[in-house]
Amino acid sequence: MAVTEANTKSSLHTRSNSLPSAPHPLISQHEEHLQKLRDSEATSSISSSSLSHKLNGLLDLQDCTDKLLQLPMKQQAVAQKFSDKCVDDILEGSLRLLDICSTAKECLQISKETLSSEGKVMKLYLQLRVENTWLQGTS
Numbered sequence: 444m445a446v447t448e449a450n451t452k453s454s455l456h457t458r459s460n461s462l463p464s465a466p467h468p469l470i471s472q473h474e475e476h477l478q479k480l481r482d483s484e485a486t487s488s489i490s491s492s493s494l495s496h497k498l499n500g501l502l503d504l505q506d507c508t509d510k511l512l513q514l515p516m517k518q519q520a521v522a523q524k525f526s527d528k529c530v531d532d533i534l535e536g537s538l539r540l541l542d543i544c545s546t547a548k549e550c551l552q553i554s555k556e557t558l559s560s561e562g563k564v565m566k567l568y569l570q571l572r573v574e575n576t577w578l579q580g581t582s
Contacts, residue, residue: 469511476504494547
């Protein structure tokens with residue numbers, strides 16, 4: 444009787460190595476964020492709201508990437524379905540994102556410098572105008 448109980452227990456406790464059929468939701472989110480950034484790259488708008496929108500998209504992608512990298516090993520097995528080409532595409536995309544961020548930073552710095560210069564010119568103009576008015580009033 445002890446032998447049949449042991450056989451029954453061992454047959455009930457089998458393990459399966461099957462992986463889920465659908466990719467992890469973070470993988471789908473990551474692909475969506477990448478696609479949104481690719482789509483926004485096609486637009487040539489340079490407004491501050493457009494830059495802000497694109498930078499927010501970069502932050503979303505970075506958050507999603509961080510979450511993907513923090514998946515436990517069992518869930519990373521699902522992520523291994525990415526081929527070498529996908530990994531290369533992701534790395535290439537990351538480099539492009541760094542370039543975009545660098546360019547955006549440079550644009551904002553130039554805008555800041557331009558506004559500062561324009562402010563100095565306006566201040567000088569107003570000072571000269573006040574002095575000219577004062578000189579005309581004394582003559």
